[in-house]
Amino acid sequence: MTRQALLFVCVLGFPAVLGQVSYSIPEEMAKGSFIGNVAHDLGLDVKRLQSGKARIHTGDRADYVQLDKEKGVLVIKEKIDREAICGQTTPCALHFQIALEQPIEILPVTVEVTDINDNDPIFEKEGRVLEISESAVVGSKLMLEKAVDPDIGLNGLQSYTLKPNDNFILKLHRQSDGGKKVEMILQKPLDREKEESVTLLLTAHDGGEPQRSGTMQIQIQVLDANDNAPVFTQNVYKANLKENSPPGTLITQVSASDADKGSNGEVSYVIGNSMSSISKLFHINEDGSFVLKGPVDYEKAQKYEIDIEAVDRGGLYDSSKVIIDVSDENDNTPVIKMISSSTSVEEELPANTVIAVMSVKDPDSEENGRVNCVIDNNIPFKVTATSSFYSIVADGDLDRESASEYNITVTCSDEGVPSLSSSVTLSLHISDVNDNPPVFERSSYEAYVLENNTPGLSIFTLKASDADWNQNARLSYILEDSSVNGVQVSSYVSVSAESGVIHAVRSFDYEQLKEFHFRVRAQDGGSPPLSSNVSVCILIQDQNDNAPQVLYPVQTGGLLLAEMVPRSADVGYLVTKVVAVDVDSGQNAWLSYKVHKATDRALFEVGLHNGEIRTVRQVTDKDAVKQRLTVVVEDNGRPSRSATVIVNVAVADSFPQVLSEFTDLSMHDEYNDQLTFYLVLALAVVSFLFITCLLLIISVKVYRWRQERLFFKSNGTLPVIPYYPPLYADVDGSGTLKPAFNYEVCGTTDSRKSDVMFSREISPNALSGAGDRTRTVQRPKTESETLVAEVRIDYSFPLLRCVLLTSTQRYL
Secondary structure (H helix, E strand, O other): OOEEEEOOOOOOOOOOOOOEEEEEEEOOOOOOOEEEOHHHHHOOOHHHHHHOOOEEEOOOOOOOEEEEOOOOEEEEOOOOOHHHHHOOOOOEEEEEEEEEOOOOEEEEEEEEEEOOOOOOOEOOOOEEEEEEEOOOOOOOEEEOOOOEOOOOHHHOEEEEEEEOOOOEEEEEEEOOOOOEEEEEEEOOOOOOOOOOEEEEEEEEEEOOOOOOEEEEEEEEEEEOOOOOOOEEOOOEEEEEEEOOOOOOOEEEEOOEEOOOOHHHHOEEEEEOOOOOOHHHHEEEOOOOEEEEOOOOOOOOOOEEEEEEEEEEOOOOEEEEEEEEEEEOOOOOOOEEEEEEEOOEEEOOOOOOOEEEEEEEEOOOOHHHHOEEEEEOOOOOEEEEEEOOEEEEEEOOOOOOOOOOEEEEEEEEEEOOOOOOEEEEEEEEEEEOOOOOOOEEOOOEEEEEEEOOOOOOOEEEEOOEEOOOOHHHHOEEEEEOOOEEOOEEHHHOEEEOOOOOEEEEOOOOOOOOOOEEEEEEEEEEOOOOOOEEEEEEEEEEEOOOOOOOEEEEOOOOOOOOOOEEEOOOOOOOOEEEEOEEEOOOOHHHHOOEEEEEEEOOOOOEEEOOOOOEEEEOOOOOOOOOOEEEEEEEEEOOOOOOOEEEEEEEEEEOOOHHHHHHHHHOOOOOOOOHHHHHHHHHHHHHHHHHHHHHHHHHHHHHHHHHHHHHHHOOOOOOOOOOOOOOOOOOOEHHHOOOEOOOEEEEEEOOOOOOOOEEEEEEEOOHHHHHOOOOOEEEEEOOOOOOOOOEEEEEEEOOOOOOOEEEEEEOOOOO
């Protein structure tokens, strides 16, 4: 057994180069016999055969060859009979393809089947009886039946022998179709009187090793003289026949004549090569009409050469040939065989990627066998033809989001009239690639939440969508890091990773935080993942959770304060103004003022919206000096909140009247027991401070006078006196001067608390320029402090409305 490998390049749109190998094997090899190492000859790794799901595609032929993917070799699957496969056709070869996937490769393989001498030459009949006139001249020819040997070449029919050969010899004639026509020629006249019959043995021999043969017995009946043989009018008769013609169709008319008379001149016609299937397809009548007996298929045989004989009653004959050319009819549709195909591809597949490979054949000829394959133009695929294969390739961008599956129908039509076609449909699934980021329903979100909410409250839900599929469309919501007023936003809200629900982590206070912004990222589960962001604004809505706060008049615990109204006050006199605020917002902060209780409701009224307390009528002498009003401050919330304030009003023209009235109050009043004590104590403290300051000033003056005398110079120049500004101290000799501050303490008739305020620095001019009601006492500075105290008592208001205490800050 010989083996040869032939490689060639065939571009099918594949990334790899396709190869072809050829093997030659004898027929009749046992099942499982080794043919060749196809993996080695094609340059493939055995693992490639396994991973590529290698398989043999033979089309409509029977499978005689099997691929062993484990070893990469071809073996005999079924016993091969060359004669059954190819008949007399030579060379006889099995053509098939090895199909691989991932990537797709088509590797043509040819296995030539060589002939062995496994068939004997045989005759259709075991014997034949011939009648020959004794008057037949030397050289008369008798046509003998040919033997048939299915083998070819040297193994086919090679020669004939005839025994005994006293009267006859054999002559072989080679025909154009490769056959051998044998004639028996009379070389010695017959004598019926000596021998009425002669028995001959005709043997056919082939040229094989060992040589095989077949025999047929020929019985010669010697007749009386018949000295004229029939003669055909033509040596060759030619005719055309359309395939699929009905039986009985007249193909041609043959004719032969015999010069003899009587029964010796009667001619009959026979088909010479009756051994083959010709006798099943054609028939010749007694009148010489050559007619169709069975169906003729152009795809099986395009031409027939038929030997015919004209025989008279004396056994003399003449031979001729009928050549029939079968014309093709478009009676076969294209045959589509899918060799290899993909059921699923990824979107964003590169252009011209092969999806499937198929073979298309039409057994018809010429135009009837020319095939064109097309695909619907509305899908991104096309068919390309290469050699004897057709490939379905990608012809555009594949987008799973637009179409997740394609039913690719390939229609193949021949060019016959009328045209015949066939189609095959390939279902192709488009697998998803993560090429679409998540998309939120809105470009930004706003949500409202009432303050004082419960922690864990669901505020609202973010919603994003992803056009991808499965894992690539599985979204997770992530709160991005940011801060709100220096605090991580995760301390305020949280986002459910799966549902996108935003929850409040804490309870919000509108008065501290009115709104805040953050960003949420939606991320899919692809690899790598894609994401998109959205801005979220949380607006805190106010609730009426704060009651109004009264700023004025200030409610004190022990000292009774009152507003003074002269009895000469006109109608609409502004007594005082209730000042209140509400830290809520909107209508929750809209305040209204109402008088809840009053000593005399007919005397005062309060403005509904401004809180101003004014007189309603003219004050009379009958009105009590002490008036008390309870004012309710109410906001506009639902439900509303309120605060109350008590306003004391003194109706009098002079301070002594007010003082006496408030001094004579009964002991049950909460202020009466301590008011006198505080007034006396204040006067005593003021007087003491005044005297102390006066003594300090005198001491400083005396000290300076002594210093001037001590450092007086006799040359008439001014004395050099160390001078320290009155309000600055040289602490520890470092030269650092510390400024003094004054403290202003103000007290009002309706406030028992004092506000301490930092005021301007006290300059020497300010101290020296104090008015008649200001007394300044300065004592010498000590090592640790300098104290300058200024007491100013302002009697401008009849009811001791303001007391100013000013002192320097102590420095260590």
